[in-house]
Amino acid sequence: MKTQNNIKDKDKLIQDFKEICRRNKLKVTPQRTIIYNELISSKEHPSVEILYKKVKDKLPDISFDTVYRTLLTFYELGLARVVEGICSSKRYEGNTQDHYHFICTNCGSVYDIEEVKYSYEIPQLIKQKYSPKNVRIIFEGLCSDCAKI
Numbered sequence: 001m002k003t004q005n006n007i008k009d010k011d012k013l014i015q016d017f018k019e020i021c022r023r024n025k026l027k028v029t030p031q032r033t034i035i036y037n038e039l040i041s042s043k044e045h046p047s048v049e050i051l052y053k054k055v056k057d058k059l060p061d062i063s064f065d066t067v068y069r070t071l072l073t074f075y076e077l078g079l080a081r082v083v084e085g086i087c088s089s090k091r092y093e094g095n096t097q098d099h100y101h102f103i104c105t106n107c108g109s110v111y112d113i114e115e116v117k118y119s120y121e122i123p124q125l126i127k128q129k130y131s132p133k134n135v136r137i138i139f140e141g142l143c144s145d146c147a148k149i
């Protein structure tokens with residue numbers, strides 16, 4: 001079930017974004033705001049390449065490097081996350097709430113799974129050897145479109 005939450009919460013996210021920028025002494029430029037807006041509007045967990053294409057529609061003069069560096073800055077400020085488990089180009093998202101991903105091994109689509117709480121006990125052996133802070137769970141397989149083929 002898809003909810004419309006994202007659209008409703010967008011104003012709030014933009015507000016928080018401006019606040020976080022200010023706190024980190026980062027200017028809230030129209031460029032940064034547009035990049036952030038595109039990131040949180042996208043459900044597809046875009047790579048820099050994809051995001052760059054979208055941003056370029058609105059800001060024809062923007063360079064790839066600017067989008068790339070802006071995303072890294074967002075990542076450092078906790079405004080963006082990198083989708084784990086993908087070896088090709090890094091994929092980003094503006095959804096910083098804890099959730100799981102389903103990654104299609106055929107087409108590479110990344111889906112958010114937010115409705116499910118999946119608990120996982122960290123095995124004793126790992127706790128003895130390391131100091132794990134969190135567990136990330138990725139579901140892999142075929143998305144519904146690819147399963148039909």
Ligand SMILES: [Zn+2]
Nearest residue numbers: 104107143146
């Ligand atoms: Zn697929």
Ligand SMILES: [Zn+2]
Nearest residue numbers: 093095111112
């Ligand atoms: Zn996600």
